[in-house]
Amino acid sequence: MPRKFGTILAILILFAGCSKTESDKTVLQFWQFWTDPQVKPTVLRLIQKFEQENPEIKVTVTDLTWTNGHEKIVVAFASNSAPDVLELGSDWAPEFSSQNVLMDLSPAVDSIKNRFRMWEPGIFDGKIFAFPWMLDTRVLFYNKDLMSQTGLDPKHPPQTWNELLAYAKKINQPEKQIYGFGANAAERHRLYKKFLPFLWGNGSKILSEDNSSCLINSKEAVEALNFYIELTKFGLLDTQRRLDEAFMQGKIGFVISGGWLLKEIQKNNSPLNFGVVLMPKPDKNRGTPASFAGGEFLVINQKTKHPKEALKLVRFLTRLDNCLELCKAIGTPSPSDTSAIYDEYYQKDPYLKIFQEQLKYSFSPPATPKWVYIEEKIERAIEEAMYDRKTPQQALNDAKVEIDQLLKSP
Amino acid sequence: MRKIGRIALFVFLILVLLGTLFPLIWMFYSSLFSHTISLASLADIFKQKLTLKNYAEVFSQIPFGKFLFNSVFVAVVVTLGNLFFCSLVGYAFARKRFPCKKSLFVSVVLVLMIPVHILIIPLFILIKFFGWYDTYLALIAPWLVSPLGIFLMRQYIEVLPKDLEEAARIDGAGEFKILFRVVLPLCKPALAVVAIQVFLANWNSFLFPFILTSSENMRTVPVALALFQGYQTIDWPRLFAASGLATLPVLILFLFFQRQIVAGLTTGALKQ
Amino acid sequence: MTLILFWLFPLIYSLYLSFTDYTVLNPYPNFIGVQNYLNLFSDPDFLTALKNTSLFVAGTIPFTTIIALFLALIVNQKIPLKDFFRAGFFLPSITSMVVIALIFTNLYSKDGYLTFLCHLLGIPTPEKGFLFSTSTALPSIMLMDVWVSFGYYLILYLAALQAIPQELYEAAEISGASFWQKFRYITLPYLRPMTLLIVLLNTIRSFQIFIEIFVMTKGGPLNSTLTVVYSVYENGLVRFQMGYASAMAYVLFFIIMIFSLLQMKVFGLGKGVEE
Numbered sequence: 031m032p033r034k035f036g037t038i039l040a041i042l043i044l045f046a047g048c049s050k051t052e053s054d055k056t057v058l059q060f061w062q063f064w065t066d067p068q069v070k071p072t073v074l075r076l077i078q079k080f081e082q083e084n085p086e087i088k089v090t091v092t093d094l095t096w097t098n099g100h101e102k103i104v105v106a107f108a109s110n111s112a113p114d115v116l117e118l119g120s121d122w123a124p125e126f127s128s129q130n131v132l133m134d135l136s137p138a139v140d141s142i143k144n145r146f147r148m149w150e151p152g153i154f155d156g157k158i159f160a161f162p163w164m165l166d167t168r169v170l171f172y173n174k175d176l177m178s179q180t181g182l183d184p185k186h187p188p189q190t191w192n193e194l195l196a197y198a199k200k201i202n203q204p205e206k207q208i209y210g211f212g213a214n215a216a217e218r219h220r221l222y223k224k225f226l227p228f229l230w231g232n233g234s235k236i237l238s239e240d241n242s243s244c245l246i247n248s249k250e251a252v253e254a255l256n257f258y259i260e261l262t263k264f265g266l267l268d269t270q271r272r273l274d275e276a277f278m279q280g281k282i283g284f285v286i287s288g289g290w291l292l293k294e295i296q297k298n299n300s301p302l303n304f305g306v307v308l309m310p311k312p313d314k315n316r317g318t319p320a321s322f323a324g325g326e327f328l329v330i331n332q333k334t335k336h337p338k339e340a341l342k343l344v345r346f347l348t349r350l351d352n353c354l355e356l357c358k359a360i361g362t363p364s365p366s367d368t369s370a371i372y373d374e375y376y377q378k379d380p381y382l383k384i385f386q387e388q389l390k391y392s393f394s395p396p397a398t399p400k401w402v403y404i405e406e407k408i409e410r411a412i413e414e415a416m417y418d419r420k421t422p423q424q425a426l427n428d429a430k431v432e433i434d435q436l437l438k439s440p
Numbered sequence: 441m442r443k444i445g446r447i448a449l450f451v452f453l454i455l456v457l458l459g460t461l462f463p464l465i466w467m468f469y470s471s472l473f474s475h476t477i478s479l480a481s482l483a484d485i486f487k488q489k490l491t492l493k494n495y496a497e498v499f500s501q502i503p504f505g506k507f508l509f510n511s512v513f514v515a516v517v518v519t520l521g522n523l524f525f526c527s528l529v530g531y532a533f534a535r536k537r538f539p540c541k542k543s544l545f546v547s548v549v550l551v552l553m554i555p556v557h558i559l560i561i562p563l564f565i566l567i568k569f570f571g572w573y574d575t576y577l578a579l580i581a582p583w584l585v586s587p588l589g590i591f592l593m594r595q596y597i598e599v600l601p602k603d604l605e606e607a608a609r610i611d612g613a614g615e616f617k618i619l620f621r622v623v624l625p626l627c628k629p630a631l632a633v634v635a636i637q638v639f640l641a642n643w644n645s646f647l648f649p650f651i652l653t654s655s656e657n658m659r660t661v662p663v664a665l666a667l668f669q670g671y672q673t674i675d676w677p678r679l680f681a682a683s684g685l686a687t688l689p690v691l692i693l694f695l696f697f698q699r700q701i702v703a704g705l706t707t708g709a710l711k712q
Numbered sequence: 713m714t715l716i717l718f719w720l721f722p723l724i725y726s727l728y729l730s731f732t733d734y735t736v737l738n739p740y741p742n743f744i745g746v747q748n749y750l751n752l753f754s755d756p757d758f759l760t761a762l763k764n765t766s767l768f769v770a771g772t773i774p775f776t777t778i779i780a781l782f783l784a785l786i787v788n789q790k791i792p793l794k795d796f797f798r799a800g801f802f803l804p805s806i807t808s809m810v811v812i813a814l815i816f817t818n819l820y821s822k823d824g825y826l827t828f829l830c831h832l833l834g835i836p837t838p839e840k841g842f843l844f845s846t847s848t849a850l851p852s853i854m855l856m857d858v859w860v861s862f863g864y865y866l867i868l869y870l871a872a873l874q875a876i877p878q879e880l881y882e883a884a885e886i887s888g889a890s891f892w893q894k895f896r897y898i899t900l901p902y903l904r905p906m907t908l909l910i911v912l913l914n915t916i917r918s919f920q921i922f923i924e925i926f927v928m929t930k931g932g933p934l935n936s937t938l939t940v941v942y943s944v945y946e947n948g949l950v951r952f953q954m955g956y957a958s959a960m961a962y963v964l965f966f967i968i969m970i971f972s973l974l975q976m977k978v979f980g981l982g983k984g985v986e987e
Binding site (some may be wrong): 061065066067092093095098106109270274287293294 | 502560573646647651666674675
């Protein structure tokens with residue numbers, strides 16, 4: 031037995047010794063999500079470049095996963111061991127911004143604010159907590175072959191709600207495993223992203239300007255939900271991931287998806303004959319082709335010991351040339367820097383051009399600490415309507431009452 | 441007649457096995473494709489060109505060998521640790537008298553039934569406090585003794601006849617000697633159950649290794665597998681290749697030891 | 713014994729948290745007594761989660777146990793390739809659960825193989841796909857769970873079967889006992905301790921089902937697959953309400969405890985598993 035204790039003791043000492051790094055450089059911890067073997071080298075190269083430009087700083091990079099990164103970040107903040115700089119997805123930026131754990135960037139970025147886009151998710155109480163890094167949005171993907179097979183002109187993809195509905199109806203042949211529209215089914219934390227664009231496009235809003243009351247049962251919102259429910263009847267109901275796969279297999283006529291799908295199609299050399307187009311508008315001369323804005327944000331831990339250096343890293347990563355390099359490695363997102371639009375990378379590519387255009391009409395949900403709850407209520411309402419538990423009007427009425435209550439409670 | 445029965449049984453088994461393995465066969469087959477798209481309809485599946493490139497890439501693009509080593513190392517150490525400590529603690533609970541024995545044992549059993557998610561933060565704080573974050577110790581130390589193991593060992597030892605121990609004690613054997621020479625050889629079945637349970641739990645453990653470590657050097661296989669899932673996309677062929685590779689060592693271990701496992705569980709012979 | 717620290721400290725800490733309004737990112741929790749527990753029982757989502765979890769446990773354990781026992785009896789015979797069969801049945805339990813859940817998501821989808829198979833056999837399939845119809849979502853996940861876990865229990869049963877003294881069977885054969893009689897009067901009684909162990913292990917595990925839900929449905933559609941541990945996760949780590957989540961975990965924990973004790977009592981084995 032003493033031998034086993036000895037081994038354990040040895041391991042103990044060994045690793046206690048290893049965990050120390052001796053250096054007089056400032057060490058920054060940076061947590062990020064780009065683990066794809068095609069992208070990671072670019073991240074590392076950028077970090078290297080940063081270290082060359084700032085020889086007094088050393089950056090340690092830690093990889094997170096999309097499915098479980100959230101837990102890791104939460105646990106780190108809860109135990110006071112969060113990194114100095116970290117990347118947050120657009121869903122999480124408002125959540126953490128409102129929790130008083132991030133550094134207020136306002137003083138540092140006020141002067142350069144106008145050069146960048148998409149500050150909204152990181153603003154809470156008038157202060158800026160998250161620096162937009164890369165932007166992404168969702169557009170309508172359509173399968174040209176399925177359109178022409180059913181006598182539709184693939185040169186004229188749907189531009190209005192009615193066109194989309196009519197085309198989806200025409201293409202939909204579930205018995206042949208061909209579906210008109212790829213609709214997100216009850217998928218928590220994703221479903222609302224598919225419905226909200228229709229609501230925004232129809233000129234409605236979730237909350238009033240001052241976030242004090244809920245507007246979700248407005249006439250426009252009910253119209254949007256009615257339309258969305260109607261649309262789901264002519265298509266495949268599944269998770270976003272499955273919908274993307276089915277679209278790549280040529281089983282779906284139309285699907286709302288993001289840059290990741292474009293990248294995936296190209297990566298697999300898919301023979302798929304597809305196109306992308308702006309989101310449909312409610313009608314030819316009404317509403318906007320609104321979409322859901324996604325993207326990546328960089329934030330600094332409020333408790334960081336090196337706020338100056340951390341800010342340097344954030345500014346370095348969001349610098350146009352660096353950010354562009356990373357965006358190209360990833361494929362479709364574009365830098366938050368407004369001048370990125372003019373880069374020929376986005377101008378020459380017919381698909382990316384649409385994405386750039388769509389970004390102009392992209393919104394994100396209101397930044398409030400109660401968003402997780404509001405989101406749940408909205409998703410519940412959509413599900414209730416989708417599964418015929420309530421009419422869209424009724425479901426949204428109920429959601430409004432509940433959300434109003436949430437807003438009033440402290 | 442008997443023969444026909446046998447053949448029918450055999451055919452039946454094959455069918456059940458096929459049903460069981462279908463998803464895994466599919467997984468293996470897809471791991472030989474070059475593209476994700478190959479998850480298409482049945483018809484397309486046979487047109488695909490098969491390649492071993494995903495397996496090669498799993499090793500060339502990420503240090504998968506290192507992850508495998510980490511997983512094996514951690515799982516083996518933890519399993520050995522459990523066999524040792526759980527017998528020790530289980531023996532103490534079964535045979536010794538000490539204050540609060542009952543409530544202590546109850547609390548051990550209770551831990552079994554608490555969802556881990558609420559334990560993450562306190563445990564993380566503890567690991568940080570010891571300075572073990574991102575070391576093998578974080579992956580090993582908290583799991584060296586498992587409540588389930590203690591529970592099983594205690595239950596098993598408690599019903600063993602005491603005569604042998606008494607005899608050994610009269611011969612002047614120390615407590616450790618009694619435990620390891622007399623009691624444990626009788627406990628092989630329980631030890632085998634603990635070993636399988638702990639090894640598998642550790643081999644598949646994801647959340648804690650993910651949260652308690654950060655560098656690539658400390659990554660285990662389940663964490664590496666999770667990294668094959670992107671924001672919305674999954675790198676199917678490589679995920680499948682990697683998870684196949686992750687299954688392989690355990691499968692080999694099983695094939696190698698299965699007779700021993702099954703036999704080991706019984707040499708102690710259940711005391712009726 | 714010091715190693716218990718790793719278990720006991722978190723345990724007590726979280727028990728304390730269940731009486732506070734601790735939100736993860738706020739370091740100064742207030743003590744609010746049993747308020748969390750009171751809120752729980754007026755929370756319709758939690759009650760749904762409890763109901764679903766109980767359904768899951770009740771609907772999987774009997775099947776898993778019976779299938780494991782049945783197949784163990786078969787592969788315990790002298791049949792060709794029995795090692796191969798054993799390994800095959802064991803394989804799912806050593807494959808990554810996340811990967812399995814992902815595979816099944818595809819199998820179950822409306823354009824997946826299972827729907828295809830049902831069409832061939834003329835079995836009607838739910839209109840929205842297996843995982844997205846409120847009536848089939850939970851059963852689908854239960855089916856998968858049985859599939860994944862029976863192999864492991866099969867191995868445990870196999871071990872118990874080896875332990876039955878062969879002489880008993882021989883003696884029975886001489887006195888002309890039928891197959892059924894041998895099974896009823898020799899095999900079953902000998903397997904009782906192992907059955908209790910298996911049911912116990914499985915109960916504790918099934919009550920805590922999480923990964924499958926997390927990967928496949930996240931509790932949807934309309935909360936039809938919401939389980940307690942998934943609620944704990946959503947409340948604690950997504951919404952930061954760790955105090956509330958801890959209270960939930962403790963309620964679940966009491967339920968599991970009562971169940972386990974009950975099982976031991978029912979099987980008449982209050983003292984020891986192997987008695």
